[in-house]
Amino acid sequence: xxxxxxxxxxxxxxxxxxxxxxxxxxxxxxxxxxxxxxxxxxxxxxxxxxxxxxxxxxxxxxxxxxxxxxxxxxxxxxxxxxxxxxxxxxxxxxxxxxxxxxxxxxxxxxxxxxxxxxxxxxxxxxxxxxxxxxxxxxxxxxxxxxxxxxxxxxxxxxxxxxxxxxxxxxxxxxxxxxxxxxxxxxxxxxxxxxxxxxxxxxxxxxxxxxxxxxxxxxxxxxxxxxxxxxxxxxxxxxxxxxxxxxxxxxxxxxxxxxxxxxxxxxxxxxxxxxxxxxxxxxxxxxxxxxxxxxxxxxxxxxxxxxxxxxxxxxxxxxxxxxxxxxxxxxxxxxxxxxxxxxxxxxxxxxxxxxxxxxxxxxxxxxxxxxxxxxxxxxxxxxxxxxxxxxxxxxxxxxxxxxxxxxxxxxxxxxxxxxxxxxxxxxxxxxxxxxxxxxxxxxxxxxxxxxxxxxxxxxxxxx
Amino acid sequence: xxxxxxxxxxxxxxxxxxxxxxxxxxxxxxxxxxxxxxxxxxxxxxxxxxxxxxxxxxxxxxxxxxxxxxxxxxxxxxxxxxxxxxxxxxxxxxxxxxxxxxxxxxxxxxxxxxxxxxxxxxxxxxxxxxxxxxxxxxxxxxxxxxxxxxxxxxxxxxxxxxxxxxxxxxxxxxxxxxxxxxxxxxxxxxxxxxxxxxxxxxxxxxxxxxxxxxxxxxxxxxxxxxxxxxxxxxxxxxxxxxxxxxx
Ligand SMILES: [Zn+2]
Numbered sequence: 001x002x003x004x005x006x007x008x009x010x011x012x013x014x015x016x017x018x019x020x021x022x023x024x025x026x027x028x029x030x031x032x033x034x035x036x037x038x039x040x041x042x043x044x045x046x047x048x049x050x051x052x053x054x055x056x057x058x059x060x061x062x063x064x065x066x067x068x069x070x071x072x073x074x075x076x077x078x079x080x081x082x083x084x085x086x087x088x089x090x091x092x093x094x095x096x097x098x099x100x101x102x103x104x105x106x107x108x109x110x111x112x113x114x115x116x117x118x119x120x121x122x123x124x125x126x127x128x129x130x131x132x133x134x135x136x137x138x139x140x141x142x143x144x145x146x147x148x149x150x151x152x153x154x155x156x157x158x159x160x161x162x163x164x165x166x167x168x169x170x171x172x173x174x175x176x177x178x179x180x181x182x183x184x185x186x187x188x189x190x191x192x193x194x195x196x197x198x199x200x201x202x203x204x205x206x207x208x209x210x211x212x213x214x215x216x217x218x219x220x221x222x223x224x225x226x227x228x229x230x231x232x233x234x235x236x237x238x239x240x241x242x243x244x245x246x247x248x249x250x251x252x253x254x255x256x257x258x259x260x261x262x263x264x265x266x267x268x269x270x271x272x273x274x275x276x277x278x279x280x281x282x283x284x285x286x287x288x289x290x291x292x293x294x295x296x297x298x299x300x301x302x303x304x305x306x307x308x309x310x311x312x313x314x315x316x317x318x319x320x321x322x323x324x325x326x327x328x329x330x331x332x333x334x335x336x337x338x339x340x341x342x343x344x345x346x347x348x349x350x351x352x353x354x355x356x357x358x359x360x361x362x363x364x365x366x367x368x369x370x371x372x373x374x375x376x377x378x379x380x381x382x383x384x385x386x387x388x389x390x391x392x393x394x395x396x397x398x399x400x401x402x403x404x405x406x407x408x409x410x411x412x413x414x415x416x417x418x419x420x421x422x423x424x425x426x427x428x429x430x431x432x433x434x435x436x437x438x439x440x441x442x443x444x445x446x447x448x449x450x451x452x453x454x455x456x457x458x459x460x461x462x
Numbered sequence: 463x464x465x466x467x468x469x470x471x472x473x474x475x476x477x478x479x480x481x482x483x484x485x486x487x488x489x490x491x492x493x494x495x496x497x498x499x500x501x502x503x504x505x506x507x508x509x510x511x512x513x514x515x516x517x518x519x520x521x522x523x524x525x526x527x528x529x530x531x532x533x534x535x536x537x538x539x540x541x542x543x544x545x546x547x548x549x550x551x552x553x554x555x556x557x558x559x560x561x562x563x564x565x566x567x568x569x570x571x572x573x574x575x576x577x578x579x580x581x582x583x584x585x586x587x588x589x590x591x592x593x594x595x596x597x598x599x600x601x602x603x604x605x606x607x608x609x610x611x612x613x614x615x616x617x618x619x620x621x622x623x624x625x626x627x628x629x630x631x632x633x634x635x636x637x638x639x640x641x642x643x644x645x646x647x648x649x650x651x652x653x654x655x656x657x658x659x660x661x662x663x664x665x666x667x668x669x670x671x672x673x674x675x676x677x678x679x680x681x682x683x684x685x686x687x688x689x690x691x692x693x694x695x696x697x698x699x700x701x702x703x704x705x706x707x708x709x
Contacts, residue, residue, distance in 0.1 A: 147523045212474070217529055219473075360704060366594060367613045369658040372482030391704065394697035398663050401693055402482070402489050412696075 003044075004104050006037035010097040026083055030090030033097050041089065044096040045111055045127045050077065052111030052127055053291065054120070056155075057135030057178070059337050060284045061087070061114040063276060064135055066312045067288035069112055071305030075297050080108035085363070085439075087116045089123060110295075117151050121158035132159070132187075133170035133291050135283065136230060137177045138336045152177050159185040170290045172283065173245040174230045180214060190294055192286040193245035196252035196262075199226045199279050215240045226279055227343075228336045247290040249282050257328070257348040258316060264289045268299050272306045277316060280340045314442045319455050324429040327420060329446070330436050333364065335373035341436050342379050353423040354383040354434045356400075357390040357416050357441030364438040368392045376403035383434075385426060387411045389419035390441045416445040463681055465491045465498045465673060468514035470538070470558070471522070471530055472502040478615065480520025480555050482660025486669050487516065494687050496677070505529060509538040511545040516676035521556030521658065524568050531561055531574035539577050546579050551676035552652040555661060559647070559654035560584040560618055569617055580647040580654055581624035587640065591617045595705030596635030596657060598645045601628065602671065609633065610645075610665045611701040612657025620656075622647055629655050634705040651675045664701055666694045 010029035017028060033040045045052050053068070055061045065081060072079045080099040082091050092113050099108045115123050117137065124132060137152055159169060165186050172178040173193035182189045212219060218237035225231035234241030247266035255261060257277040264270050266289055274285055285306065292302050311317055314331045321327065332338040345351050360368050376399055379386075386409060388396040393414050400410050413419035416437065423433040437445060449455040469484055484500055491498040503509055522530070534542070546552055552562075560566040563582035567573045571586075598610040610630060619639035622628060628638065629646025637645035638656070646655035653672070655661060662669040670686055677684045 149523055149525055212525070212529070217525075360708075366708060367478060367615065367658065369479035369482070369613055369660060372479030372485070372660045372663075373476075392697075392700065394693060394700045395664070397693045398697045399482075402485050402663060407690075407693075412693075 002037050003040060006033040006040045007097055007100050007104060008102070009033065009036055010094065011102070014094070014098065026086035027088070027090045027094055029097055030086075030092065030094030033093050034090060039126070041093045041096060041126045042128070044093075044100060044106060047106045048080070048108060048111050050110035051130040052113060053131045053133070053295070054123060054127060054129040055112070055114045055133045055135065055287075055291075056117050056120050057133075057172075058117065058138040058334065060135040060280060060287070062312045063281065063315055064133065064284045064287045064291075065112055065114040067274075067284060067306060067309050068291050070309045071288065071292050071297055071302055072110060072112070072295075074305035074308060075301040077109045078107065079110055079112050080106070081112040082114060087114055088119050089126065092123065092127070117155065120155050121162070124158045124162045129167065131168045131170055131291060131294050132163070133287055134172060134178045134181060135287055136172050136175045138228065138334055148177070152181065156181050156183055156185075159187060163187040168294050170287060170294060172230070172287070173243055174226060174232065174283075176214070176220065176229060176233050179243060190247065190290050191243055191245040192247040192283070192290040193242070194226060194249040194252065194279075194282055194286065195245075196249050196282075197224070198252045198254065199249070199282065200224045200231075213238060213240050227340060230283070245286075247286055247293065249286050252279075252282055254278070254347065257344045258318075260285065266290065266293050270299060270303050272303050274306050274309060276309070276311055278340050278344045280337075314437070314446060319449060321424065321454060325424050325427050326432045327424070328432050328434050329442060330434060331439065331442055332436050333438050335370050338371070338374035338436070339378075342375060345434060346378065346382055351382055351434055352384045352431060353387070353426050354385070354436065355387045355389060355416075355419050355423050356396055357419070357435070357437035357445070358388070358392040358396045359390045359438050359440045359444075360392050361440045363440050368395050371396060371399045376400055380404040385409050385411065385423070387413055387419045387422045389413050389416045390438065416441050417448040420445060463496045463677060463684075465496050465676060466513065466515045467498065467500045468509070468517045469500055469502050470517055470519035471504060471526070471533075473504060474526040474530060475520045475522040475558055477521045477523065477557070478613070478658035479660045480658060483520070483553065483555065483662040483669075484518050486660065486662040486666075487518070487673060490666070490669055490689065491673055493689055496673075503538070505533050506537060509541040509545070511541045511548055511550065514545065514550060515680065516551040516553070516672060517542070517545060518552075519554045519558030521558055523557070524570075527557050527561060527566065527568070527574060528572070531566070531576070534561065534577055535575060542577050543579065546650060546652050549651050549675075549679045551672050551679075552579065553672055554652075554654045556616055556656050556658060559656065560620065562647075562652065562654050563620065566618060579652045580622070580649050581626040582620055582622045582647055584618040584620045587617055587619045589640065591615065592636030592640050592656075594635055594709045595701060596637065596645065597633040597702050597705045598630040598637070598657075599633050600630040600668075602630065602648060602668070605667055605671060608665075608667050609698075609702060610655075610657060610661070610668060611698055611705060612655070612659035612661045612664065614656040615658065616656055620647070625649065629653065634709050659701070663694060664698045666691050
């Protein structure tokens with residue numbers, strides 16, 4: 001009864017949010033439900049016939065979740081899934097309530113939640129997920145959570161104490177910090193990684209977080225370094241190193257900024273073309289394959305689903321303008337993500353005008369220091385011009401100046417939509433403006449483009 | 463002229479964009495026609511006090527700080543003190559700054575011995591971490607009319623004693639310990655601060671002061687040619703405004 005009350009109250013709040021035009025109301029209903037029934041999520045999740053899956057990590061959770069969701073829907077499962085901005089407990093609860101009918105019947109087969117790293121200990125207990133997948137752990141918004149090691153330690157503790165034998169951990173074998181998370185946990189472990197020589201990249205070591213062995217403090221040697229601290233690591237002092245993955249990308253071809261062709265070997269071998277560019281997306285594919293196999297999805301459905309995948313909003317999202325110009329939105333919110341985007345811009349060819357947006361709202365992380373850890377030096381000589389925008393546009397302008405951009409190449413326009421227009425006006429018909437925003441700059445510019453009818457509303461993405 | 467920068471533990475102690483300070487120093491030297499070399503000084507590498515005009519050290523997590531504290535004891539502590547004594551310019555940020563005092567006691571109660579360049583010590587705070595934008599009214603001779611702006615993120619509380627002066631007085635934010643209103647430390651040509659940001663690109667006057675003091679030890683009085691700092695000053699202003707809005 002109390003649960004029903006919580007559901008009704010939350011639904012009322014969600015309705016009010018929509019009526020007041022406050023977007024989809026992605027979190028507040030969850031808070032209300034939890035206030036009335038503190039275990040609302042546990043109770044609702046327990047009603048999912050196929051249980052639920054949790055995806056966490058610093059980068060790639062949204063893309064991985066969307067890949068998995070597309071595969072599951074291809075396999076004719078009804079999926080309930082949270083939106084990327086609502087990745088704390090209240091967001092998960094709001095999502096479950098949204099999928100529940102007025103009589104408490106849950107209109108879904110399986111739950112798919114992308115959750116913030118810091119909420120994992122709490123959410124593993126609350127949701128009792130069949131699978132927990134961790135994509136990677138990078139320095140991101142440390143100002144909210146303290147230090148990266150602490151986050152990893154707390155996650156490992158939760159995996160040791162709250163997981164059981166029948167639950168599965170899907171872990172990135174190539175990330176030293178993630179690889180350690182299974183230590184002492186009774187859960188089944190499935191590792192994914194990349195074994196393709198094409199993945200070896202520039203050693204953008206400035207963004208690496210873990211270069212020392214957690215066991216002996218020695219420096220890692222990398223047989224292959226894919227980006228940041230991700231790769232085939234080994235400690236020459238104590239022998240601690242990468243464990244061979246169960247699901248491995250064995251062949252990889254980068255097709256411009258928007259697609260990958262890869263072979264993945266797990267329980268079976270698959271070959272797919274996926275609409276997502278960059279090495280980091282090869283990891284997302286590997287994670288999605290490992291996850292879907294653990295859920296028992298057949299090979300054909302897996303391939304069909306991955307090929308049907310389209311990028312989530314703002315993650316390599318292409319938007320068409322009436323005058324035949326195009327913009328490509330490429331979210332970048334930390335040094336590793338930014339370095340991947342820079343690599344993608346270098347590889348894409350013909351990139352002439354770029355917009356880079358930097359905000360320091362809570363959702364972006366208040367601290368903008370991270371721009372100095374990204375290798376903007378690698379971007380010099382790639383675009384003709386950069387328009388910098390956002391609350392901290394001037395910081396970005398200074399960063400580009402010290403990276404080696406000439407003063408006349410950099411324009412400051414604090415309003416993101418106006419900045420995009422400056423770049424569009426400089427472009428010829430048929431050309432693409434690459435927009436690289438932090439999270440709330442993305443919301444800002446995309447919101448305006450939605451009202452102009454250029455971008456579809458983002459909650460329709462689900 | 464030549465500016466020789468030694469980057470202490472470039473790999474281990476580099477958090478929150480601290481390497482931006484080295485990029486800033488190097489570029490501001492080069493734009494003035496001063497040749498600049500940056501030498502990384504890692505664990506176990508020898509530090510020759512006379513080989514550098516300016517030594518920089520950034521912040522790190524507790525794990526890295528432990529390794530560095532050990533290296534100070536076994537390798538670099540003594541030459542670092544000699545360099546400071548000889549007037550080499552030094553800038554240490556956050557975790558680096560903490561290890562430049564007498565000791566740093568971390569949250570677990572482990573006490574790491576420091577180098578003792580500053581008459582200062584760091585202990586765990588009672589309250590939450592000090593996190594956010596910081597504005598400081600500088601009290602560094604020659605920069606009294608300037609503010610310094612950056613972003614702090616530290617659990618430890620640093621207390622100054624004796625002859626060690628602060629970098630300035632906190633206008634917005636926590637500073638050394640959130641209590642006495644001081645931020646940073648200065649002793650001869652050694653500077654310590656909690657400001658990330660990176661610190662120097664948004665406070666170019668501090669960068670230039672460091673470059674000048676670094677060069678003067680070998681070349682006598684130096685006049686640095688002025689640079690166009692319009693962007694830096696705008697970034698400084700924007701950060702100051704943001705500090706007032708967010709804390
Ligand atoms: Zn080791």
